[in-house]
Amino acid sequence: MVGTRRLFAGQLSPGDWRARVSKPGNDASDPNLPRDKLDFDTAWPFAGNIHAVVSVRSYGRLANEATIIPNPQRINFPELPYVPVVKCFCSSPTGQIIYWCYQGTNTTIGTVTWEAYKDHVDFFTSGSVRIDCYMVVVVFKIPARDLAILGNDPHPLPRMMMGKRGSDYGLYVSRPGFNVQTCAKSQMIFSSDDTFSVVNKTYAPASSRKGAADSPTANVTTNINFTYDWKGYYPIIFFFGTFNGAQNDQIYTLPADKVVNTYGAAYPMSALIVSTSPGVGQVQIRRWGNEVWGNASIIVLDHPLPTD
């Protein structure tokens, strides 16, 4: 009896070199196998994970003082052959707090938006960054826009190898047009000795809830508690959610650093994520109305935030 092939390493289809592990009963060498039938695939965009976490330090200013941070603030990272997916936010000097459009006395961060290039991000805010913080850019090793498409793979360039490459041992797959034995790490689809951002914890309650603010000017927060495994540092945490007037018809606004209004544009919600103690987190959302249903989702990555 021949079992189903659940490990595959090689040319899956012309020009497409991969290593894969399939779920039980599924043939890993089937090029038409959907993603949910696989446990691992070197072609997955998240497989390469974080390319860099870069930041610029901003220092606190009073409301009547000009910000010393330009808008936009340019933040550089090591060049890639493509424009990567990025995620931008601000975090406290200890790494304990991640800010999402935070508005308080003398401590303002406007809505964060960005423009990304292959070697830098222009970090915009809708207002001044007056808070004592790091402006953080997480650069994922995921192409958002390819700048080096070289056409068909110029065979016979070797594009996959397992074993010793230089002084490293591992599994490597290069991008089309690059020799896996000699190319730079940035020219690879996958290298097993990259820094992989393992997921520490996810939090996604199945039930909806309402906010705690009973008027536009009620200066109260709605708090969402969660825990994560403490690894000796305050980690990168992503928060996103849905908010709307109906329990089962909530519109999800992405990313979490965008302003959401439950009491109109004059009273925008704002929020932060705080680690109240090691391994214990809380999302604090200000001005979430008590007639507005919402859902939260949280992802904790095993990757430290910058600190002083």
Add this chain to the structure above:
Amino acid sequence: MPTTRGYIGLRNGQFVFQFSKPGNDVLTAPPEGLVFDSTSKRLRPLVSGITAALPTGNTNIPLPKTFIGLPLIFVEMFYGTQATRGPGRGFEVTYRRGGNFFTINNNVAGATFSYSVFDNEMT
């Protein structure tokens, strides 16, 4: 005798790709002694792609499933010849809880977008 640094095959009932750090035997190393383990927890990538040039207004992008939690959706708009823009700079992204699609609300006629969607239910 050299240290074994790579293992591919069946281990503890799972098929794996594993590589160890220098000085660690891949077959006996603790988790922190591995440089890579294909069974590590990570978000499952569900779908990724590039749109055609989109008109202004809403365009729905289909997803392969609905979600108990919420998917993590990254969307970038092509900008100029060498850059991308994030949400809030010419477009917004919405997902309606329980739906099997997300929506790009585009304000720039003819803009192209790339997207990557990850499941909050881990592998």
